[in-house]
Amino acid sequence: MGIVKISDELHEEIRKASTAMVRSINSQSEYWIKIGMLAELNPTMTYSDIIKEQLRQADVKAKDVSDE
Template structure:
């Protein structure tokens, strides 16, 4: 565990969002970090697909980067146009 320095404006955004969504500030920050990480790794997935991926990862024993990547790869492979997109 470490200390993360963020701007006052981002802290305020976290505070407001965490209150609205009934999460702690740390839990809200972790949620946004997870979404951002997965969005960068898999820009072809939309928010709904990323949420389903996170749920499957949790059902499979928790969120590890390697497991999430495996699930995302499986998800991409199961879509009709995904295989053609990865072949190029």
């Protein structure tokens, strides 16, 4: 585990987002870092595609509500 230095402004945005997303500040930061890394590695995928793929890899069986 290491320490990542970020600006006070970014820290404040992470804090606000973590409250809205019901995550700790560290979990929110880790989530954004992971999604950003996946987006850079897969530039043709949308955010939704990335999330769907992560859920598929975790074997989450979620029903697509748009099919109803």
